[in-house]
Every structure is written in C-alpha cells, then in structure tokens.
Amino acid sequence: MLDFMDNVQNAFYEASHWNIDNSYGALNATARALLDFQTPRGLKLQISSLSAPNFATSYTLGNVGVVDGSVSYLYSSLPLRREFKSSELDLHHAIRGYRHFQELRRPDEDWWWEVWHSGKRIDRRDTLLYGRIFLPQSTLEALYLRRLSPTRQLKISAVSDSSLNNGGTILALLQNDVGKYSTEYMYSTDSALMGVRGLYNFGMDPRVELTAPVTAQEIAEPVHGRFSAGAELYYGLLNKSGGISTGLRFTTLPNHTGFPYTMTLTLNPLMGNLSSTYAVKAGSNLALCSRFDFNFYSYESELQLGCELWRRRRDTDLEWAVKKLRADWKRPTVSPDDDVSGVLKARVDQDWRIGVLWEGRIKELLFTLGASLDLKRREQIFRGIGIELQYSS
Amino acid sequence: MxxxxxxxxxxxxxxxxxxxxxxxxxxxxxxxxxxxxxxxxxxxxxxxxxxxxxxxxxxxxxxxxxxxxxxxxxxxxxxxxxxxxxxxxxxxxxSAKPSFASPQPLAAxxxxxxxxxxxxxxxxxxxxxxxxxxxxxxxxxxxxxxxxxxxxxxxxxxxxxxxxxxxxxxxxxxxxxxxxxxxxxxxxxxxxxxxxSEYQEETQERLDASNDTTAPIDPLSSPPQDAVDAFGNPLDPAQISALSLDPTQDMHASFSQKNILRLAALSESQRTLSLFTPSICEAVFRAWASHDRPDSGANTPGLTQSSLSRIQTTFGSMKSNTSSVASGSTGNETQASRPSLVSYSSAPAGLSLGANRSRTHPMRKRKKRVVNLRKNPNGDVESSGVSTEANTPLQKEQEEELATPPKSPVKPSLRFETRHGSLDVGEPSRLPEKTNPEGLLPAAPLSEPPRLSKSKQKTKVPIPSPIIEEPEKEKRSGSSKPPLSKTRLQATQQTTSPLLRSLSFDRVSTLSSSSKNPLSPTYAESTTSGGILEQAWMLKMAQEIARKVQGEKDREAARDRQQHAPPPQAPKGPAAGLWEEEIDAPPAYHA
CATH class of the missing domain: 3.15.10 (Bactericidal permeability-increasing protein; domain 1)
Structure with a gap:
C-alpha cells in the first residue's frame, strides 16, 4: 500500500497534469508493482490527515528494532481535491498494481496556465514541499517539486543523515514530457553522479492535430497498443564509473479488445543483464506477471512470478434477484471499491522465496498484512512478518 | 642472550x-x-x-x-x-544510499x-x-x-x-x-x-596426583569413588564434584561481546570510583575467587587479611566508628579496614576471631587451615576462649562459603548468638544456612548473583567494593601486575583467570606458581602478563603497602591486647534489630 504522502504526491501530479508513467524510470512500473512489492516488517501505524486541500500531515510509528517513527508535512500550492479519507479513498490509488495506460494526452499549452489580472500576469508555478523526519535516527528527507512549465518539472530531493558521506545527499531531477517523448536530466551530489534518461513513444504524436480525415482503415483497426523505447546513462564523476541500460515496452491501450498486457525488455549492455517481463490483466480482478532475468556474462538467471487478486464481497442473497431483475444493472456504490474485501499480492521466485501481501480496508482503517517466506530454509521459513495500519482523515 | x-x-x-x-x-x-x-x-x-x-x-x-x-x-x-x-x-x-534521493535507475x-x-x-x-x-x-x-x-x-x-x-x-x-x-x-x-596433548596429559597427571586413583579415560565425566587428596585426606563428594566438573567449565571460557563490554565498564569503574558498576550475572568476581593468590605468588598475607576484614565490616559491622570503611577507595583501604578488624577482635567471642582468621585463607589451603590458624598470632590469642574442636567444623563451612560473594546480612547468625551469647559481627554475612549445598567452590559464586533480589539491593552495594579493591591488590602482590584491560583479550583474561585459578588445584600446593596451573586453558597469564612498563611502579607500591600493612598489623595487635580484657561493647541491641539497621544503612554509604 502506498504511503499516504506518496498518495498525496500522486494527487499533485494528477492535478497538475503530469503523467508519471511517461518516463523511462516507469517503463516497467507494472512488473515492479506486481513483483517487487515491499512486505512490511513488524508493526507500523500511520495517522495522516489532509487538513486543508493544500496541507497534509502524517505521523508514523513503527517497532522495527526499537520504537521509531517519523513526522512528515506536505504543502502543495495546488489544492488537492482527491479523496484521502481512509474510509473513502479509492483503493486503486493506494494500491499499486497493473498499470493500465491510457492514450497519451496532449500537453497543456503554456498559455493555458497564464492567469492575467488587470494587465499583469499573476499565475504561479505549482509547487510541492515535503519534509519528513525519522525520529530516533534523525534522518531528514526533503522534497521540492515545481512545475516549471506544462512540459517541465523540477524535483529536488534531499536526505540528511549523519551516517552518509558529507552528512547527506541531494538529487536534482529535471523532467521534460511532451507526450511523444520525455527526457530527464539528473545530478546527485553523492559522487557527483550525472544521469540522462529518455523515452520515446512510437506511433502518433499527441501534439499534432488530426487534420487529415479519418480513413476507414483507421476506424476498422484502431491503435490498440503503444510501443516505447528508452535508454538511460549515468556517470559518476568522482568514482569514474557509470551505468547504462536500454529498454523496450509494448503495452495495450484501452481500445484493445482482448486482455490488457504489457511486455518489457531491458538490457544492460555493460553488465550483460537482460530482463524481460510480461504482465497480463486476466480480468478485472486478476493480474499476473512474470519476469525472467538473464546475465550473459555470468550465466546467472532468475525467474519471478507474481499475481494480484482483488477479492470482492458478493452479496449472494441479493445477487440472483438482481440478475433476474436486470442482468446488467449496476448499483452506484457509496464509495469506490466498497465491496473490496482485500487485495492479495503474491510472488515467488526460483529459490522458493515467497512474498505475500494482503491489503484492504476494515471499517476506517487501511491495513497491510505481509510475510516473506523462504521455503529453502527449513529451520527459519518466515523471514519477516508484519502489519501496517493507516488511518487518514 | x-x-x-x-x-x-x-x-x-x-x-x-x-x-x-x-x-x-x-x-x-x-x-x-x-x-x-x-x-x-x-x-x-x-x-x-x-x-x-x-x-x-x-x-x-x-x-x-x-x-x-x-x-x-x-x-x-x-x-x-x-x-x-x-x-x-x-x-x-x-545499495548504501537512501532510496529517497536515489536516481532509481531502471536497469543500469x-x-x-x-x-x-x-x-x-x-x-x-x-x-x-x-x-x-x-x-x-x-x-x-x-x-x-x-x-x-x-x-x-x-x-x-x-x-x-x-x-x-x-x-x-x-x-x-x-x-x-x-x-x-x-x-x-x-x-x-x-x-x-x-x-x-601435553596439556591434557598434564591435566590427567594432576588429577591422578590429587585423587590417588587410576585415571579414568574421562576423568571429568566420572569422578573417582574413594578420593583422597595429595595429603591422604579423604575428599568429600562435594569437593570431588568441584574437581571433576570444573574443567568443563574451563573449556568454555569464552566471553560474549556484551559481557566483555560490561567487564570493561567494570574495570573502568574501578579506576574512576564510579558508583555505577554493571552487574554481571553468573560471574565470579576476582575478589572472591582469588584469595589463593597471595599464597601462590608473592606472600602478602596482611593484605588478604585486611581485605577480608574490610569486607566483613562492610557487611556485618555495627554502626560503630570502626565502620567508617573506605569501601570505595582503592588506595587506602588497607588502612581503613584495619579498625574494623580491631572491632572484631574486641568481641569476646573468641570463636569469631578464630573464624575470621580462618577465613583469611579461604581456599588456598583447604587442608592446612588449622596450621594456618596457629601460625597466625592474632588467631591464637583470640580464639583462646573457644576450643579448637568447636571451631573447625564451623570454619569448614565458612570456608566453603567464602568462595561466594557475601550476601545481605539480613539473616543474623543464629548459631553464633545462641552458642556464645554475643553477636559475632563477622559471621552473619556468611550464614551456615547459606552454605552452598554442593560445597562446590566455583559453582557457588556463579549461582550467587541472581539470588540478590531487589529487596537486597542495598546490601548489594558493598559487593563491588571488594571487587574494586581486589584486583589492585593482586597487582601489588603479584610481582608485575600491569593495568590490564587494554584490549578485549585482556579483559577476558582478567575475568577468566580468577575463576580458573579458584578452580585449579593449586590451592593444594601452596608454593606452586600460578603459571603452573594446568587446568586453565584460557589466558590465565593475566597473572603474569601485561605492562612491564608499570612493573617498577608496582613493585614500589607493593613495598609501600606491605610496609603500611605491617605497621597496621602491629598497631592492631597492640590494640587487640588492650581490648581483649573488656567485655564486648559493640553489640548493644538485639541482634535482629541490629541487622535491620544495617540494611537501612549499609556501611558502604558511611565511607
């Protein structure tokens, strides 16, 4: 389950029309959500609140090792209208799963953002400020996010921790997204790491107005998938080492008639690592994912399988009557996912390491129950077990 | 060379x-x-x-x-x-960086x-x-x-x-x-x-010599039937069990990091007179385990006596002026403890002093304690009132108890009261009831510290003082005692060696040097190892202290002679009340 503050940040992206999926870093977001989820350890409590549309606070308390906790505050210049009450929020926002991509939308024009008042431009760039302090460790996280223009965003994140070199690290990330392609430039103060990332979407350009008349063939065979290619390059100036990777992705779009699916292939030519993922949404409640890693230098390989299952409550007493009355009758529910009893995520790899996560909502609380197991180690099968409780208002 | x-x-x-x-x-x-x-x-x-x-x-x-x-x-x-x-x-x-500010590369x-x-x-x-x-x-x-x-x-x-x-x-x-x-x-x-191989052989030889029986294949697992020691005296089963079981304990003289840290803190507190000494459970403190030291090494009986008498005062003495014992001080405790000994000597019950004397040689000479008693001029003079036969069984018990750290003086010594009508100041800290049932010398201290319940907290306070004092003394009495605990290894030595020494058979042979101890496989060279640089200083200190002790002894003897005749002035109230008072204000606080 996403942290409350991450959820708020996503709401900010959404409100400022920023597509977080159109980035090379999010190329295999689906596979990561289905296979790389974190299983909680110990007990963790989170109480958070969006007290005003622009201001959010969150407190967490955990017992990993000793009792530790964090306090975080968030300010957004853009009022956030999404529902954040834990009793009412959309679970699809809080639980990352299969990411079903939509058609690329055309970026906002610059002048859309302009606000004029009595001959003067008074509009401001949308900004998000976020800070979090972890208490016993005295680690401070800070984030500054600014939408410089409709196609550009600056993100500066910093961590201050006495255990780090130089007492902390700062990462500056400049992102450009014009729909058809996106580029990112980054600089990290830690070992002066510089990075460039780019993603290019094949197919039609959302910026180009459709002037030509729609042909009959286009209507008969609508674009039902998108093909993307990207690359990233890093170089650390101080330690004179770098990294490179390239990736491909094919994903289906909403007007695909069959099961939605996503395929990615990433390659790290320096380290000889080849990774392919395949994820399919085999129904409204089920998503499956597999990943195969192969290193052609060391011949090491790895296979991971994962699934996501949304369990919905069925009112069996009424269902037959409803079906009889009107087969395709959908009652408007009070809140979205009101009938969701829980979401099960599970993954397993070739070494029989298993991660299980059960997330959902009980009354007003969001809960995450997780365990990681290692079946190869007979003496200690449970590697970690934990529960997270979230309440937000 | x-x-x-x-x-x-x-x-x-x-x-x-x-x-x-x-x-x-x-x-x-x-x-x-x-x-x-x-x-x-x-x-x-x-x-x-x-x-x-x-x-x-x-x-x-x-x-x-x-x-x-x-x-x-x-x-x-x-x-x-x-x-x-x-x-x-x-x-x-x-991998070493926080994920929040990490670039999070996709596959790079x-x-x-x-x-x-x-x-x-x-x-x-x-x-x-x-x-x-x-x-x-x-x-x-x-x-x-x-x-x-x-x-x-x-x-x-x-x-x-x-x-x-x-x-x-x-x-x-x-x-x-x-x-x-x-x-x-x-x-x-x-x-x-x-x-x-040599080490094992030697162990067996020693076992044979002490038991006079043919060595079993595993002498540790099966104790001999009718054991006698080197002098032909039959060993009681408790002693045999101590002999046969101790080496197994020796084998596992490894220390956890935590304990080593604690010991380091303890040794720190010795130097700084810190009041906060860490409690180390299941450990025998050097002060109690190493009374055999002076015999095996340099002979400074005065030190041992004084230290013991001091311990007795801290536990058992009345609130007389003699109880002003500098329990925490490491430098002058020999002097400070002298008056307390005098107070004991003034007690009319000769037995008490006899017991005191016997306790001064607790473990080193089990079999020779009678001889020791007679050698001691004080003991001779003081124990005149009581027959030696009456003394010996008591002494035996006391000796066995000696290995254990003194516990609270909550229970008064009933036996002494009834027998002699007067309270023996020194005894209550080591009650016959508290005798370790096994009589197993090293095991007893191991089991002791947990028994110190919360209610006995106050009486616990004096315990560290002997600990503080004793290593110092050892340093002085030993020819070249360095300030140890420089490294962790030495910290282990400090703690293992007293235990090992107490377990060893060297207490039988008085003159054998501590290094001949065959049963301590660990770093028992704490007795001999360390700062050669401080050697000269140590020698000087030892001489100084020996001189002081000698002077004290003379003075004490003189006072003893004076105070022998008058009736006891020390115990005034009933015994129980006295002890309760003691609990309220342990002598360690007087100091």
Missing amino acids: AFNFNWSPLIADTSRARDMLTTALNKSPKPPIIVDDIIVNELNLGSTPPELEILEIGDLAEDRFRGIFKMQYAGDAFLTLKTKVQANPLNTYL ASGLTIPLQITLSDIRLSGFVILVFSKQKGITVVFRNDPLESLKVSSTFDSIPFVRDYLQKEIEGQLRVLFMEDLPAIIHRLSLRLWS
Whole structure:
C-alpha cells in the first residue's frame, strides 16, 4: 500500500497534469508493482490527515528494532481535491498494481496556465514541499517539486543523515514530457553522479492535430497498443564509473479488445543483464506477471512470478434477484471499491522465496498484512512478518 | 642472550589457520561490494621470518616467557582469498544510499556477481608486539599499534582503477581489524591445539596426583569413588564434584561481546570510583575467587587479611566508628579496614576471631587451615576462649562459603548468638544456612548473583567494593601486575583467570606458581602478563603497602591486647534489630 504522502504526491501530479508513467524510470512500473512489492516488517501505524486541500500531515510509528517513527508535512500550492479519507479513498490509488495506460494526452499549452489580472500576469508555478523526519535516527528527507512549465518539472530531493558521506545527499531531477517523448536530466551530489534518461513513444504524436480525415482503415483497426523505447546513462564523476541500460515496452491501450498486457525488455549492455517481463490483466480482478532475468556474462538467471487478486464481497442473497431483475444493472456504490474485501499480492521466485501481501480496508482503517517466506530454509521459513495500519482523515 | 625462532614448522600446515581466518573474515559485516562469503584459498607464510628486536623481557622461565618485541616483516608471505563481488559499481553505490534521493535507475544498476580471487602479498608489517608464552596457556600475541604498513592487493579487477582502489582500501581496513582483534585469538587457539596433548596429559597427571586413583579415560565425566587428596585426606563428594566438573567449565571460557563490554565498564569503574558498576550475572568476581593468590605468588598475607576484614565490616559491622570503611577507595583501604578488624577482635567471642582468621585463607589451603590458624598470632590469642574442636567444623563451612560473594546480612547468625551469647559481627554475612549445598567452590559464586533480589539491593552495594579493591591488590602482590584491560583479550583474561585459578588445584600446593596451573586453558597469564612498563611502579607500591600493612598489623595487635580484657561493647541491641539497621544503612554509604 502506498504511503499516504506518496498518495498525496500522486494527487499533485494528477492535478497538475503530469503523467508519471511517461518516463523511462516507469517503463516497467507494472512488473515492479506486481513483483517487487515491499512486505512490511513488524508493526507500523500511520495517522495522516489532509487538513486543508493544500496541507497534509502524517505521523508514523513503527517497532522495527526499537520504537521509531517519523513526522512528515506536505504543502502543495495546488489544492488537492482527491479523496484521502481512509474510509473513502479509492483503493486503486493506494494500491499499486497493473498499470493500465491510457492514450497519451496532449500537453497543456503554456498559455493555458497564464492567469492575467488587470494587465499583469499573476499565475504561479505549482509547487510541492515535503519534509519528513525519522525520529530516533534523525534522518531528514526533503522534497521540492515545481512545475516549471506544462512540459517541465523540477524535483529536488534531499536526505540528511549523519551516517552518509558529507552528512547527506541531494538529487536534482529535471523532467521534460511532451507526450511523444520525455527526457530527464539528473545530478546527485553523492559522487557527483550525472544521469540522462529518455523515452520515446512510437506511433502518433499527441501534439499534432488530426487534420487529415479519418480513413476507414483507421476506424476498422484502431491503435490498440503503444510501443516505447528508452535508454538511460549515468556517470559518476568522482568514482569514474557509470551505468547504462536500454529498454523496450509494448503495452495495450484501452481500445484493445482482448486482455490488457504489457511486455518489457531491458538490457544492460555493460553488465550483460537482460530482463524481460510480461504482465497480463486476466480480468478485472486478476493480474499476473512474470519476469525472467538473464546475465550473459555470468550465466546467472532468475525467474519471478507474481499475481494480484482483488477479492470482492458478493452479496449472494441479493445477487440472483438482481440478475433476474436486470442482468446488467449496476448499483452506484457509496464509495469506490466498497465491496473490496482485500487485495492479495503474491510472488515467488526460483529459490522458493515467497512474498505475500494482503491489503484492504476494515471499517476506517487501511491495513497491510505481509510475510516473506523462504521455503529453502527449513529451520527459519518466515523471514519477516508484519502489519501496517493507516488511518487518514 | 639469544632466542631461536623456528619459522619452518609454522609454514608446514596452514589448513587450520586457513579455517580460522575464513571464519574471522566472515565475522564482521562485509562491505556491499562483497556478496558472498570470503574463503581463504591459500595461505603461505613464506620462508622469510619476521625480524624481531627484543625491547623488553618481563618474565623468563623454562615454560613461560613474556616480552615486548619490535617486529619488522617484509617477507614473502601471501594469502589468496576467494569470494564473489558485485561488479556493477552503480549497484554497490546505490545499495548504501537512501532510496529517497536515489536516481532509481531502471536497469543500469542491475547486478553482476563475479567470482573474485584476491591475492595479498608484499605484506609489510612493523609494530610492537607483546608476546606472552606459557606452556599451559599457549601463546598470546598482542599488537600494541596497528602493524600494517603496506600491502599489495592484486585481484581480477586490476585493470579497473576504481574497483582496484576500492578493494585495496576495503581489504586494508579489514586486515587492520584482523591484526588487532582476530589474529591474537587465532594464534592463541592454534597454540593451544599445538600443546593440547601435553596439556591434557598434564591435566590427567594432576588429577591422578590429587585423587590417588587410576585415571579414568574421562576423568571429568566420572569422578573417582574413594578420593583422597595429595595429603591422604579423604575428599568429600562435594569437593570431588568441584574437581571433576570444573574443567568443563574451563573449556568454555569464552566471553560474549556484551559481557566483555560490561567487564570493561567494570574495570573502568574501578579506576574512576564510579558508583555505577554493571552487574554481571553468573560471574565470579576476582575478589572472591582469588584469595589463593597471595599464597601462590608473592606472600602478602596482611593484605588478604585486611581485605577480608574490610569486607566483613562492610557487611556485618555495627554502626560503630570502626565502620567508617573506605569501601570505595582503592588506595587506602588497607588502612581503613584495619579498625574494623580491631572491632572484631574486641568481641569476646573468641570463636569469631578464630573464624575470621580462618577465613583469611579461604581456599588456598583447604587442608592446612588449622596450621594456618596457629601460625597466625592474632588467631591464637583470640580464639583462646573457644576450643579448637568447636571451631573447625564451623570454619569448614565458612570456608566453603567464602568462595561466594557475601550476601545481605539480613539473616543474623543464629548459631553464633545462641552458642556464645554475643553477636559475632563477622559471621552473619556468611550464614551456615547459606552454605552452598554442593560445597562446590566455583559453582557457588556463579549461582550467587541472581539470588540478590531487589529487596537486597542495598546490601548489594558493598559487593563491588571488594571487587574494586581486589584486583589492585593482586597487582601489588603479584610481582608485575600491569593495568590490564587494554584490549578485549585482556579483559577476558582478567575475568577468566580468577575463576580458573579458584578452580585449579593449586590451592593444594601452596608454593606452586600460578603459571603452573594446568587446568586453565584460557589466558590465565593475566597473572603474569601485561605492562612491564608499570612493573617498577608496582613493585614500589607493593613495598609501600606491605610496609603500611605491617605497621597496621602491629598497631592492631597492640590494640587487640588492650581490648581483649573488656567485655564486648559493640553489640548493644538485639541482634535482629541490629541487622535491620544495617540494611537501612549499609556501611558502604558511611565511607
């Protein structure tokens, strides 16, 4: 389950029309959500609140090792209208799963953002400020996010921790997204790491107005998938080492008639690592994912399988009557996912390491129950077990 | 004078050393670049021995040696290690960074583990080495400084400068730890194994001599039937059990990190007079375990007596002016404790003093205690009122109790009250009821500390004071007692050795030196090892103290003679009330 503050940040992206999926870093977001989820350890409590549309606070308390906790505050210049009450929020926002991509939308024009008042431009760039302090460790996280223009965003994140070199690290990330392609430039103060990332979407350009008349063939065979290619390059100036990777992705779009699916292939030519993922949404409640890693230098390989299952409550007493009355009758529910009893995520790899996560909502609380197991180690099968409780208002 | 160091046998078989190095290298947390266990593949000590320059020799005998060397090594030893490393620098770099400010690369940080072979050669060492050798306890080598001067690391990644530098740095760091902490332990264990056959033989010989029975295959598991000691006196079953079981305890004289830290804190508190001494459960304190020391080493009976009498005052004395005992002070306690002894002597019950005397030689001479008593002029004079036959059984019990740290004086000594009508000040701290049922000397202290319940907290306070005092005394009485606990190893020595000594059979043979102790396989050279530099100072201190003690003794004797005639003035109220008062205000606070 996403942290409350991450959820708020996503709401900010959404409100400022920023597509977080159109980035090379999010190329295999689906596979990561289905296979790389974190299983909680110990007990963790989170109480958070969006007290005003622009201001959010969150407190967490955990017992990993000793009792530790964090306090975080968030300010957004853009009022956030999404529902954040834990009793009412959309679970699809809080639980990352299969990411079903939509058609690329055309970026906002610059002048859309302009606000004029009595001959003067008074509009401001949308900004998000976020800070979090972890208490016993005295680690401070800070984030500054600014939408410089409709196609550009600056993100500066910093961590201050006495255990780090130089007492902390700062990462500056400049992102450009014009729909058809996106580029990112980054600089990290830690070992002066510089990075460039780019993603290019094949197919039609959302910026180009459709002037030509729609042909009959286009209507008969609508674009039902998108093909993307990207690359990233890093170089650390101080330690004179770098990294490179390239990736491909094919994903289906909403007007695909069959099961939605996503395929990615990433390659790290320096380290000889080849990774392919395949994820399919085999129904409204089920998503499956597999990943195969192969290193052609060391011949090491790895296979991971994962699934996501949304369990919905069925009112069996009424269902037959409803079906009889009107087969395709959908009652408007009070809140979205009101009938969701829980979401099960599970993954397993070739070494029989298993991660299980059960997330959902009980009354007003969001809960995450997780365990990681290692079946190869007979003496200690449970590697970690934990529960997270979230309440937000 | 010349020493002949034979380097060649060390080269012969290095398989054990390899195993130990492997475990030592994998003990500490590894840097993120190393993703597998480090395995020592090859170890060759080379043909060039290190150059040793003798700086100081502290102790020299046929079977023991202690000295400081200046070591220079520029030989051709090499070491080959095998492990797996993460070849992607981005991966290792990011693994140590917080994810919040990480660039989170998609696949650029994907890992590539590569088997790595590292060869460490051209090792240049230079440093001061303290070498302690004893035939029974093996070799202890401690580096005074960081000996590693330079070292060549050649690996699979020599062509990549970043990885090479990184490896060089990391390995140097690990090696420094190895030299300073792990190598002494490894060498010690190796040396113990080298002499283990002799060591076991000698153990058996000693057992045979003390038991006068044919040695069983495993003397530790099956105690002999009708055992007699070296003097022909039959040993009681409790003693046999102590004899037969103790060595097994000796075997496991390893200390956890936590305990070592605690012990370090304890030794700190000795120096700083800190009130907050850590409680170490299941441990026997040197003050209680090592009363046999003066006999085995330098003979300073006065010190032992005074210390014991002081302990008695802290536990048992009335609130008379004599109880102004500097329990915490380490320097003057011998003087301060004298008056308390006088107060005992003034008690009319001769038995009490007799008991006192007997207690001063608690464990060292089990069989000779009567002789000791008579030797002691004070004891003779004071115990005149009571028959010796009445004394001895009591003394025996008391002696057995002596090994245990004194507990609270909550329960008064009923036996003494009834028998002599007057309260024996010294006794209540060691009640017959509290005698360890097994009479097992070393085991008793081990079981003692947990028994100190919360209600007895106050009485617990005096306990550290003997502990504080005793090691100091040992230092003085021993010919060359260094300030120990410089390193962790020495911390272990400090704590193990008293236990071992108390367990040993040396208490039977009074004149045997402590180093002849066959049953202590651990670093018992704490009795002999350490700061030769402080030797002169220690000697001086010892002389000084011996002189003071002598003076005290004379004075005390004079006072004893004076106070012998008058009736006891010390116990005024009923015994129970007295003891309750004692609980309220332990003498340790008076000081």
